[in-house]
Amino acid sequence: ANLIAVFPALYHRTTVDTKIGGFTVPANTLVNGDAHQMMQTDPLFEEPQRFWPERYLAEDGVTLRKELVERTIPF
Numbered sequence: 424a425n426l427i428a429v430f431p432a433l434y435h436r437t438t439v440d441t442k443i444g445g446f447t448v449p450a451n452t453l454v455n456g457d458a459h460q461m462m463q464t465d466p467l468f469e470e471p472q473r474f475w476p477e478r479y480l481a482e483d484g485v486t487l488r489k490e491l492v493e494r495t496i497p498f
Contacts, residue, residue: 458496467491 434453441448448454463471467490469478479491 462496465494467494 434455437448437450437452437454439450441450443454462468465471479488480486481488
C-alpha cells in the first residue's frame with residue numbers, strides 16, 4: 424500500500440535549472456519523488472505486488488541480498 428500522503432514537507436525545490444531523467448526542471452520548481460512508482464518499476468524487484476520477504480535472502484537462506492536492501496525505500 425502507498426502509505427505516504429501527498430504532504431508539502433516531502434517536496435524538494437530546485438534552486439537552479441536541473442535535469443532529471445532527461446527532463447529540464449526550471450529553477451524554483453517543487454519536485455516530489457514517487458516512492459511507489461520507484462519500487463514498482465525497479466527491475467531488481469521481481470513481482471513487486473507479491474508479499475515475498477524471502478526475496479531479500481540469498482540462496483543460502485541467511486545472507487541478505489545487499490543490492491535489494493540498499494534499493495528498498497522504507498516508509
